[in-house]
Amino acid sequence: MSGNEPGPRPSDEELAAMGRDDLVKLGGQLDGVEIVDYPDPWPVKGTKAEKRAERAVALWFLVAALAGLAFVVALIWWPWRYEPRTDESAHFWYSLYTPVLGITLGVSVLAIAFGALLYAKKFIPNEVAIQQRSDNMGEGSAEVDRKTIVAHLADAGDRATIGRRSMIKRTAGLGVGALGLGVVALPVASFIKDPHDNADNKDGLVHTGWQKQHPGEIVYLRRHTGDANEVSLVRPEEIDAGGMETVFPFRESERGDHEALLHAVRRSDNPVMLIRLRPGDAAEVVKRKGQEDFNYGDFYAFTKICSHVGCPTSLYEQQTNRILCPCHQSQFDALQYAKPVFGPATRALAQLPITVHTDGYLIARHDFIEPIGPGYWERKS
Numbered sequence: 001m002s003g004n005e006p007g008p009r010p011s012d013e014e015l016a017a018m019g020r021d022d023l024v025k026l027g028g029q030l031d032g033v034e035i036v037d038y039p040d041p042w043p044v045k046g047t048k049a050e051k052r053a054e055r056a057v058a059l060w061f062l063v064a065a066l067a068g069l070a071f072v073v074a075l076i077w078w079p080w081r082y083e084p085r086t087d088e089s090a091h092f093w094y095s096l097y098t099p100v101l102g103i104t105l106g107v108s109v110l111a112i113a114f115g116a117l118l119y120a121k122k123f124i125p126n127e128v129a130i131q132q133r134s135d136n137m138g139e140g141s142a143e144v145d146r147k148t149i150v151a152h153l154a155d156a157g158d159r160a161t162i163g164r165r166s167m168i169k170r171t172a173g174l175g176v177g178a179l180g181l182g183v184v185a186l187p188v189a190s191f192i193k194d195p196h197d198n199a200d201n202k203d204g205l206v207h208t209g210w211q212k213q214h215p216g217e218i219v220y221l222r223r224h225t226g227d228a229n230e231v232s233l234v235r236p237e238e239i240d241a242g243g244m245e246t247v248f249p250f251r252e253s254e255r256g257d258h259e260a261l262l263h264a265v266r267r268s269d270n271p272v273m274l275i276r277l278r279p280g281d282a283a284e285v286v287k288r289k290g291q292e293d294f295n296y297g298d299f300y301a302f303t304k305i306c307s308h309v310g311c312p313t314s315l316y317e318q319q320t321n322r323i324l325c326p327c328h329q330s331q332f333d334a335l336q337y338a339k340p341v342f343g344p345a346t347r348a349l350a351q352l353p354i355t356v357h358t359d360g361y362l363i364a365r366h367d368f369i370e371p372i373g374p375g376y377w378e379r380k381s
């Protein structure tokens with residue numbers, strides 16, 4: 001039998017009398033492993049180089065701790081509510097919210113990984129061992145295996161010297177603790193921070209630019225001519241039966257205000273499809289419960305934002321009264337409150353309640369009564 005072939009198994013008495021070193025050797029012998037070299041990376045203790053290496057590892061863990069704490073602070077206190085571009089500065093800080101969370105959490109995770117890698121490289125001895133190919137493996141008793149493995153792990157722990165490196169232990173605890181705090185804070189924060197708690201916020205998810213900014217405000221339907229400064233309001237007689245027009249909100253307070261007029265046609269949740277049904281088709285309309293008076297005669301207004309994943313549903317087919325979304329081919333029936341009749345969309349397009357003002361122009365009676373576009377988990381409709 002060669003030296004590195006599996007050796008004989010000890011009796012229970014011999015096993016009980018063995019110390020840790022003997023058990024480590026025995027574990028190797030039983031597996032046919034011969035340790036050729038097992039050098040201590042720092043044979044002379046307390047050298048400047050060793051202390052430098054220790055500080056480098058601790059520094060990574062410290063970085064992990066600081067980044068983890070920064071993540072928690074940013075998660076709670078960074079301005080996270082949507083800020084429209086009308087306030088550039090507020091919008092700038094808001095727009096950094098997600099990148100800051102990603103960077104701080106990423107740095108924390110990476111710093112812990114670098115610290116652990118550096119520790120393994122600098123302080124854990126690299127053993128050189130030879131194991132011969134053998135068919136005679138894995139026949140040990142559970143007790144021998146358990147004891148030799150425990151001894152081997154304890155020996156590896158001792159040789160890794162973590163026990164006597166208190167600076168590394170403390171900073172590693174700090175880093176992992178801060179990261180753990182961030183991971184726990186993540187789900188907790190999403191229950192505390194409610195983006196919908198200010199339900200009247202016109203820039204929130206549940207409102208669009210059609211929301212009145214004060215009671216009694218008139219919000220007109222306006223077509224976009226290509227020139228944001230040109231205000232072209234819509235009269236019912238301007239649209240033929242079976243016709244469709246894309247309209248945006250307009251309020252007199254915005255007249256002459258280039259920024260506001262531009263924002264109204266650019267804001268993604270503003271476009272509305274104004275449809276005039278043919279008289280014969282209008283007689284077949286099925287109205288949605290609670291929205292019986294949302295139309296004005298043959299005129300129906302639906303958001304252009306698809307309820308599937310938010311593409312613009314820009315196509316209206318006069319012959320079938322179907323509204324088509326080009327992204328994934330969902331189809332909505334304009335005669336049945338734009339409910340989906342084909343494709344992946346599962347919700348009807350939100351309907352804008354409209355009427356005609358005393359001056360003869362079409363206006364919105366109020367904002368949509370449900371969020372437009374795709375679903376999200378707090379959504380009730």
Ligand code: FES
Nearest residue numbers: 306308309325328
């Ligand atoms: S976004 Fe309209 S069908 Fe997918």
